[in-house]
Amino acid sequence: MLYFLQQLKILMVSDKPCKTVLIRVDATATIGAGHFVRCIALAQGLTSLGVNVVFVCIAESVDFINALHDFPFQYVTIDSDGVDEINYLAEQYNSKLVVIDGYQFSSDYRLALQKENYQLIAIDDNNDGGNLFADLIINPTVYKDNQPDYSDQKTMTNQPVKVIAGEEYRLLRSEITDIMPIEWSKRSGIGVILGGSDPKSLTIPVVKALTAELNKLGIQPDVEVFIGAAVVNPKGVLEELKRLKQNYTYLTWVQNPVNIGEKLAQKQLVISASGGTQFELYALAVPAILLIVANNQFANSQIAQQQGWAKVLDVRNDFSISDFDIALTQMLSANTLVKSYQNMPKYGDDGALNCALVIKKQFLD
Incomplete structure (x- = not known):
């Protein structure tokens, strides 16, 4: 925890932005870098709307970040998937909005965050990881005609979760688009x-x-x-x-x-x-x-x-x-x-911005 606190003091902004999104994601040799890359695309969309973004990841992810030629976002490393460090970050950045992307995050972890009254955004592919405990689900990899059935996913108040999915929500980095x-x-x-x-x-x-x-x-x-x-x-x-x-x-x-x-x-x-x-x-x-x-x-x-x-x-x-x-x-x-x-007609390159617009309207406006 000490290492976490010291690093946070270095990376923190001097004031507390009122619109900040925490993105909990990792990139390692074992799980790959794809989840992190698509979160970079989402972060680009959010920052284009004036939203501050802070990546939260384990230390092993820093090797990947350092290898990137351009990573303009703040990031903080944490030691575990406990809730205490997220709580500390939420206080420092005045934010209760967390994006989670990765199969390594259990339903218990997500539930623990929800019980702390976080608004959770889950980036998901197949709806095969149990209860996501999300307020918004983004599926950037499916096509409109083959998206999973998310009717089993409910919010904390037992309401259907809003889902955005398909081609118009592809998370593509600006380096591509x-x-x-x-x-x-x-x-x-x-x-x-x-x-x-x-x-x-x-x-x-x-x-x-x-x-x-x-x-x-x-x-x-x-x-x-x-x-x-x-x-x-x-x-x-x-x-x-x-x-x-x-x-x-x-x-x-x-x-x-x-x-x-x-x-x-x-x-x-x-x-x-x-x-x-x-x-x-x-x-x-x-x-x-x-x-x-x-x-x-x-x-x-x-x-x-x-x-x-x-x-x-x-x-x-x-x-x-x-x-x-x-x-x-x-x-x-x-x-x-x-x-x-x-056979490859373009379907638009605004997926990251479209996701960001939904997030801003639902949680930040």
């Missing part, structure tokens, strides 16, 4: 991105399979690998990539690039984990091979495949090289890539 899709004729190459932390360590197996199949097919497009900010053992990944480059000279890589949106937008095909990056790829109109690495990614990835802009592989249990080779060969057809690109 500020970029317009690039014309097909100006694109080239293949990108590989397995998330901010690559929790299943798929980068090397994917690149190895990709370059081997490209050599087998006798084609040599540029392949650029994006290594996330929270990847475990990045030095080991770099060493393996150097070895793979000996057999495929068109292989390059970059760690935690500043302009990731611009780089992705230039590709004709990206191989990606099926988390939040799939929605960034859609916004940039980039065809993809999506790898399902977590249960919450399954339904939305299937819809992406039905929409005709992606091939989907389920790698939750293992990575099948033969299945990957088939998907790659199918996608690399020039006609398939162009048709995939044409």
